[in-house]
Amino acid sequence: MTIILDGKKTAQKIISDISEEVFKLDVKPKLAVIIVGDNPASQIYVKNKEKTAKKIGFDSLIIPFSINTSNDELLKEIDKLNNDKSVNAVLVQLPLPNTLYKQKIIEAIAPEKDVDGFTPYNFGQLVLGYKPYAIPCTPKGIIRLLDEYNIEIEGKVAVVLGRSNIVGKPLSALLRQNNATVINLHSKTSEKNILAFSKQADILVAAIGQPNYVTSEFVKDGAIVIDVGINRVNDKIKGDVDFDNVSKLTSYITPVPGGVGPMTIAMLMENTLELYKLQHK
Numbered sequence: 001m002t003i004i005l006d007g008k009k010t011a012q013k014i015i016s017d018i019s020e021e022v023f024k025l026d027v028k029p030k031l032a033v034i035i036v037g038d039n040p041a042s043q044i045y046v047k048n049k050e051k052t053a054k055k056i057g058f059d060s061l062i063i064p065f066s067i068n069t070s071n072d073e074l075l076k077e078i079d080k081l082n083n084d085k086s087v088n089a090v091l092v093q094l095p096l097p098n099t100l101y102k103q104k105i106i107e108a109i110a111p112e113k114d115v116d117g118f119t120p121y122n123f124g125q126l127v128l129g130y131k132p133y134a135i136p137c138t139p140k141g142i143i144r145l146l147d148e149y150n151i152e153i154e155g156k157v158a159v160v161l162g163r164s165n166i167v168g169k170p171l172s173a174l175l176r177q178n179n180a181t182v183i184n185l186h187s188k189t190s191e192k193n194i195l196a197f198s199k200q201a202d203i204l205v206a207a208i209g210q211p212n213y214v215t216s217e218f219v220k221d222g223a224i225v226i227d228v229g230i231n232r233v234n235d236k237i238k239g240d241v242d243f244d245n246v247s248k249l250t251s252y253i254t255p256v257p258g259g260v261g262p263m264t265i266a267m268l269m270e271n272t273l274e275l276y277k278l279q280h281k
Contacts, residue, residue, distance in 0.1 A: 005255075018270060019056045118136065138263075171207070201220070227253070
C-alpha cells in the first residue's frame, strides 16, 4: 500500500515550531524579497512567502521592480540590503527577465544573507560536503520530508531527473552526503537510458517541468517517488509524475499539490531563522 508523503502537514508542524521560537524573540527576523516584473507565478510565490512570514511573526519586506529595471538598479538594492543590519535574509525571486544577468545578481547577495543558498560560496560549501550558511530550500525540504517519514537514504540508489542549480544539482549533493548512490539524468540523456536508470531507482526524484512525464514504466515496484514539478494544465496544477498510475507501484509518493511545495516554503522560513541566529550569535 502506498503511503502519501504529506508535505503540507509536515510543513505546518515545522512552521508551528518556528512560530513558537520567534514569539520569544525581542527583535524579529526580517526577510527581504526582490521581485522583478509581473510574472503571475512569481507573484503567487512571493505572496505565499509573505503570508507565511507574517504568520510566523517575521518582518517581511517585498521590493518590486519593473520588468524594465537594469542590472545596476538591482545590484544597488542588493548592496543596500547587504548593509542593512535589520535585514537577515535576502531573496531574489526567480526567474528574472532575460535582459538581466542572473548569475551576477545572485553573486551580489552576501552569503550570510543568502536565504536560498544559491551564491557560489554556499553552493560550493554544499557540493564540497561542508556546512553552508543556507541550503537551497526545495532540496532541503525533500530530505526533511524523507526524514519525517523515517525513510533511510543510506545505501539506496537515488535517481534525480533534472540538473538545475535550484533542485537537481544541490539535491544530488545532499543525497550523496546521506550516502546514497546518485544517478543524475537530464535533457541530454537518451530516452533509452532515462528509462533504464529510472527503473533502478529506490528513490526517484522528478524535477524537469514536464507534466506527467514519469509514467509507470519508469518506476520499479516499491520505489519512493518525489515529484517536484508544478505545471499548470487546463487551470489545474499537475506534477511531473503521472500520480494515478505511478502511485500503484510505489511504497511512498508525494502529491502535487501538497507535497514538496509546502516544504519549500517551510525551509525558506527555517533558513531565515537560522541566518538570523547566525547574525545575532
